[in-house]
Amino acid sequence: MVDEIAGEQVLLRIFIGESDKFQHIPLYEALVELFRKEGLAGATVLRGIAGFGPHSMHHSDRLLRLSSDLPVVVEMVDDRQRIEAVLPRVREMIDGGMITMEKVFVWRYARKHEA
Numbered sequence: 001m002v003d004e005i006a007g008e009q010v011l012l013r014i015f016i017g018e019s020d021k022f023q024h025i026p027l028y029e030a031l032v033e034l035f036r037k038e039g040l041a042g043a044t045v046l047r048g049i050a051g052f053g054p055h056s057m058h059h060s061d062r063l064l065r066l067s068s069d070l071p072v073v074v075e076m077v078d079d080r081q082r083i084e085a086v087l088p089r090v091r092e093m094i095d096g097g098m099i100t101m102e103k104v105f106v107w108r109y110a111r112k113h114e115a
Contacts, residue, residue, distance in 0.1 A: 005041050010080045011104045016097040017069040031074050038086050043076040077104060
C-alpha cells in the first residue's frame with residue numbers, strides 16, 4: 001500500500017455505465033478491487049446523475065428511475081508508472097467507455113489521525 005504520494009502524479013479517470021459488468025459483478029467494483037490488490041494509492045467511484053456517451057443515448061436519474069445505466073466515473077491518483085502497469089488489465093476488463101489520464105499535483109495524501 002502507498003503511504004506517501006506528493007507532488008506531480010497522474011489522475012486516471014474511467015467513464016463507464018452503472019450496469020457494466022466484469023465476470024458477473026459491477027465493473028466499477030471490479031476495478032476498485034483490482035486497484036486495491038495492486039497496492040495503488042486509492043480509488044473513488046462517482047455516480048453521475050445524467051450523461052450520454054458515443055451512442056448519444058441520454059441517461060438520467062429522473063424520469064421515474066427509468067434509466068438503469070447511469071454514468072459512473074472511477075478515479076484514482078498515483079505515480080504514472082504504477083498506473084501504466086495496471087492499464088493493460090483495465091483494458092481487458094472494459095468493453096466501451098472512456099479512459100483519460102492527466103497530470104495532477106498532490107498537495108496532501110494522508111490517513112486520518114485516530115484518537
